[in-house]
Amino acid sequence: MAKVKTIYRCSECGGAEPKWAGRCSACEAWNTLVEERDQPSRSTGDERFRGSPATPAPIADVDTEAWAPTATGIGELDRVLQGGLVPGSVTLLGGEPGIGKSTLLLQALAGLARSGQRCLYVTAEESAQQVRLRAERLGALPPELWLVSDTALPHMLDHIEAVAPTVVAVDSIQATFDPALSSAPGSVAQVRECAHRLVRMAKNNDIATVLVGHVTKDGGLAGPRVLEHVVDTVLSFEGERHHALRLLRAVKHRFGSTDELGLFEMTDRGLAGVPDPSALFLADRRPGIPGSVVAPVLDGNRPLLVEVQALVTHSRIPTPRRSAQGLDSGRLALVIAVLEQRVGAAFHHADVHSVVAGGVKAIEPGADLAIALALVSASAGMALRDDLVVCGEVGLGGELRQVHQTARRLAEAARLGFRTALVPASAPATAPGLEVLRAATLAEAIDLAGFLKADLRDVTLVQETASPTAETVAIGPRLAS
Ligand code: TYD
Numbered sequence: 353m354a355k356v357k358t359i360y361r362c363s364e365c366g367g368a369e370p371k372w373a374g375r376c377s378a379c380e381a382w383n384t385l386v387e388e389r390d391q392p393s394r395s396t397g398d399e400r401f402r403g404s405p406a407t408p409a410p411i412a413d414v415d416t417e418a419w420a421p422t423a424t425g426i427g428e429l430d431r432v433l434q435g436g437l438v439p440g441s442v443t444l445l446g447g448e449p450g451i452g453k454s455t456l457l458l459q460a461l462a463g464l465a466r467s468g469q470r471c472l473y474v475t476a477e478e479s480a481q482q483v484r485l486r487a488e489r490l491g492a493l494p495p496e497l498w499l500v501s502d503t504a505l506p507h508m509l510d511h512i513e514a515v516a517p518t519v520v521a522v523d524s525i526q527a528t529f530d531p532a533l534s535s536a537p538g539s540v541a542q543v544r545e546c547a548h549r550l551v552r553m554a555k556n557n558d559i560a561t562v563l564v565g566h567v568t569k570d571g572g573l574a575g576p577r578v579l580e581h582v583v584d585t586v587l588s589f590e591g592e593r594h595h596a597l598r599l600l601r602a603v604k605h606r607f608g609s610t611d612e613l614g615l616f617e618m619t620d621r622g623l624a625g626v627p628d629p630s631a632l633f634l635a636d637r638r639p640g641i642p643g644s645v646v647a648p649v650l651d652g653n654r655p656l657l658v659e660v661q662a663l664v665t666h667s668r669i670p671t672p673r674r675s676a677q678g679l680d681s682g683r684l685a686l687v688i689a690v691l692e693q694r695v696g697a698a699f700h701h702a703d704v705h706s707v708v709a710g711g712v713k714a715i716e717p718g719a720d721l722a723i724a725l726a727l728v729s730a731s732a733g734m735a736l737r738d739d740l741v742v743c744g745e746v747g748l749g750g751e752l753r754q755v756h757q758t759a760r761r762l763a764e765a766a767r768l769g770f771r772t773a774l775v776p777a778s779a780p781a782t783a784p785g786l787e788v789l790r791a792a793t794l795a796e797a798i799d800l801a802g803f804l805k806a807d808l809r810d811v812t813l814v815q816e817t818a819s820p821t822a823e824t825v826a827i828g829p830r831l832a833s
């Protein structure tokens with residue numbers, strides 16, 4: 353192979369240097385020089401992937417047939433991709449180590465192979481034997497699924513040419529390296545160059561390509577930001593390490609909206625779709641517990657019924673604890689402040705713990721009212737009725753504000769058998785089978801929920817005198833007549 357010349361290009365000003373240096377001599381920026389191959393298309397033997405030139409056409413005559421997505425057969429993945437993988441598209445699947453990226457990819461490729469697509473799974477992180485063993489466990493051994501374990505990019509391109517697949521997966525882009533560059537695998541220069549060449553290969557040959565990308569500790573994709581710009585779709589695979597639930601969302605999607613959420617459960621036979629997440633989240637809920645409120649929250653376009661729980665205890669430290677798991681701690685603080693200022697509750701001697709059960713997050717303002725009522729219910733030691741859902745944003749003035757798509761949220765609640773909903777007065781929606789109670793302010797909502805002001809005057813006092821057996825309070829006694 354001809355020797356490839358490498359240069360160092362400044363990511364700020366674009367200036368080129370023959371040698372790496374800490375500072376760009378052109379614009380004097382620090383740490384901006386990144387290794388790059390000089391004139392890559394001429395020296396890398398990429399000619400076979402160059403493709404033919406495109407022809408301009410009037411926009412209405414452009415054929416969209418060829419861009420119809422191919423379903424992977426994994427329902428939750430197809431939901432997020434809005435149909436499946438588009439030929440010639442490049443998808444980046446990001447997620448923390450151990451979250452299940454390789455498992456999802458193997459299952460998706462097996463699904464595509466079963467439908468007659470030739471798929472090539474290139475693993476740069478595991479041996480072919482390891483992947484085969486896993487595939488056996490997942491029941492993913494269709495004849496059209498090809499497998500190779502390799503880390504060098506030129507070899508990968510050779511394999512793709514030899515197998516001639518319609519779908520390729522590279523696991524992972526950080527473990528792929530181009531021997532023509534001297535920087536280490538996983539470095540910015542390597543990731544960028546390898547991604548660029550794989551994207552070019554995909555586009556010129558109409559091969560749907562999925563790249564696995566690792567994420568850094570703070571959740572961003574490891575490697576250059578350019579990775580997100582050159583691909584068509586960025587999927588993010590998330591979940592709590594100690595929960596089986598996995599969430600898949602599109603961060604960027606050139607073929608549809610990014611509003612769909614896919615839910616999986618990691619089982620001993622791979623990832624299983626969760627078609628009815630609300631039922632899963634509420635499965636362990638015990639009725640009659642003070643501090644428990646069900647809220648229909650929205651993740652993307654998907655309504656999820658979650659259980660918001662609060663515990664309010666007498667604090668023995670000067671600065672009481674405020675803990676929020678799965679909830680926005682800022683919104684918890686806001687709700688506490690509004691309860692104190694506008695409703696007359698007192699939390700300054702109380703530790704407050706709040707969670708969303710089941711490993712999901714409810715960080716949108718629509719969960720405010722649920723947090724508030726969970727706090728009130730926990731403080732008063734009285735449970736809300738079981739068939740109640742609440743949703744609404746709490747404003748600083750103590751007013752309740754409607755949240756978007758209330759109708760979808762309430763429909764989901766009605767589907768799961770809830771009978772009563774407490775919503776802001778301005779919320780337009782109703783749902784069949786659901787009695788909708790409306791409150792203009794947080795104080796009104798608390799009143800409608802059946803709590804008296806006296807229950808709130810000093811929450812710590814109420815806590816200490818509350819009877820340990822929970823008493824269920826009927827909601828809306830004053831409205832019922
Ligand atoms: P993996 O797909 O290798 O994660 P990633 O590629 O994102 O690093 O799988 C992650 C974990 O999932 C692994 O630690 C074991 C577990 N797992 C199961 O629980 N069941 C299974 O069927 C498989 C294949 C994996």
Ligand code: MG
Nearest residue numbers: 453454477523
């Ligand atoms: Mg992996």
